[in-house]
Amino acid sequence: MQTRPMLYSINRPELGVDLPFYSSDEKRAKHVATRLRHMANVHWVDTRDIGGTGEPVHLPGSPLVLLDYSLMQAEHSSMLARRLIDGTPGVSLLAVGSLGNDKAGVVLAAMRAGVNEFLDIDAKDEDISELLARMNCEVRSPAATPAPVPRSRGRLVLLLGVRAGMGTSTLAAHLGSLASSEKSPAKGAPSDAAGVQVLLLDLGRPAGDAALYLSLPNEFHYENALKSARRIDATLISTAFSTHDGRLSVLSQTAGTLEKPADTAELPVLLDRLRLHFDLLLTDVGGLPVSEVPLPLLREADEIWLVVDQSIGAMMSLDAILRQLDARAMRDARLSLVVNRHDPNDGVTAAQIASRFNLPLLALLPERSRALRGSANQGQLLHQTSPRDLYVRALKGLLGRLQVADASTNERAWWKKLIDRKGR
Template sequence: MQESRNYIVVSNGDECIRWLRNISDHSSKFIFVEEQDIRKVLQLVDAVDINAVLLHMRSQDFRQEVALSPAFLQEIAFIEEISATRPDLPVLALAETADEQLLLTIMRAGARDFIRIGTKENELLAILGRYSLRSAIRREQSTPQLESGQITAIINARPSPDSAMLAIHLAQAMQETESTLLVDLGIPHADSLLFMGLQGKYSFVDVMRNLARVDATLIDTGFARHRSGLSVLSMPDDPEDDFQISPADIYTVLRTLRKHFSQVVINLGGVTRVDFLQLLLSAVDRTILVAEQSVPSCKRNYELLRALRAQNELQNTGLVLDHYLPRLLPDADNIASSFDLPLLTMLPPAGMIRLSSVNTGDSILELSPKSQYAIRIRELAQTLQDSKDKYTHKQGLLASLQRIFSDWHISRSKLLS
């Protein structure tokens, strides 16, 4: 799999954003930041391997004299500050038109290149490609970073407590050997806290609004903590309607959480907004789709898969079939084949055990450690954790895990026993 090239785009212009989003080269990823916020851009640079910063010169969108306009001077100051703070990070200027005076001014400020908005795709990619080699050399020469944690996202097109149940127990199984965080963004909101009998002082919304404050002290004192040692961060029961998440903030917060936890499990069950899922899934290491044998579940999840695949955000995804009954149709092989996904495991109904776990707040891993549900959850957790040790980011984690998911064939007799 070709390594992704990441570019920060500072723009709030609809035409500019639409032009870049129509680029079909999936190895080039554009992360949009609306405001010329130096702090946010630098946070993002620290969080993600960035090849270049693209600044939309909005002052040039208006056919007027702009040489000394406040907007133009602000853009020049932005270029100068980025260039001074990160001299090895290219800044490229975007505008619909440019004269010689503009080009001379922005080059003196530190811009490395100029690109006209609307440039043909192949020409744009050729310009951007000039900076990929430079970024690769910069990465090799940089000081090696500490190993970061791995992030697993769980999606399900239908709101169901079973997605939260899987996320909780997968995270608890991982916590037995590694420090793990459960992030519950699923619908209904905050189910994980209810299931485990916990209360959170700090919610995911609070974290997103106070990114600069997220450190070890806040995690220890503000995140909910299960008696197993599992840390939990959840959406509030009733999130505000105007709560918005920007791509820059998502990359920043996940990078921060990676530094503090070896494993992060994100429950996105019931979330069907493709733009939101696209944003989250582009920043995680692997995705698990949870579905049942029922026609409604298969239909809705297939539609969600198709929408996400159109955005090229499912390169590393496996299927978990929940409440699976082997004697009923459609069977596991047919569902996995129709979804075109590797089958990770099949979870039994285990209705009484699940109900007891929800009502008491006790983990199935403790209540019934020899049950098929507990056994298969631990097997899944072990496989995901083993993949972290065997494959590193430099070896191409997404491609490596795809091979693991594709090659991992568990005999049906063992799974259905």
């Protein structure tokens, strides 16, 4: 039987806003209460009093709840957030933590758990007060913000070409088009059925190449989406994002730009919104050094595919990228190797490259530059002009890797991956 949590009032009761703070650390609760003493009456809920391990937690009404997202409490709070969401539809969750000293990973963990907003305990009083007022207003006026239809979060796959010219944008364009074709809604499904949605996030170099290969206009850019991150919804996506054959959505940087993709505080918000609306985010960051790849992309990626060819320059670039990932503690089990333009007569084999760099070999794509160039010059992709081409057939294995699990298993698989990754 679930134990009823106890409330411990730890600051002035005369303030109008009452907020429960869920944490197992009383000192942390007192610190938060003191910090918010002029804005809210904080009650400490000792999470050690909450029984069970995975059952939903039921609360009366649709309350606003504070969760402890200090470094030591983040993982436990994420698990509790899931239980609160399951047990109390409409609950509003506000993570409380610090953004100092590069704690962006805590923010990402909160967003992955379904937390609505993040309160930086070190922010200015007026910023904290504004956030609390807005969240409290939303709780009091639930009709103004209808609850979204529950769905699994989309997978994020990074295609990281180790240097410019590896064919990463060409690969991304073909995979995105083929994946969206195979993942259309089932025959006989209602017209408003969501189906499986794919977004190609085109951030590689040269900028806008993937959109160019798809013959798409490039009007609403990645930079525009960052500025509008909190407004991203189904309507904005359907009206502003470019689409290929009505299925694949594409978001690119401004074509020809030399600026690295912006990495602002809104990027985690943008990724969170996109992953709610798309089942797969296929992201081309080919040709970017690791230092220019936005950090939230590297942190949130479910898989990172390193695209190389058999040239000595590619081997040197691959070694450098692995060193950079290692320095950021991101050389982990998410990394796989895709050897492009493979020619068995080039001396070094794909298996030898994988063995040399201790990476799993995900795919071997044959040398088909002439055929790919020919289809591109016609304004088409290779599978549109030659559906049985060796390159197209070699993509089948990668398409299988991009399959999205059904909603009943996706969240469980994600939690297993998260726990495994933290363990490593």
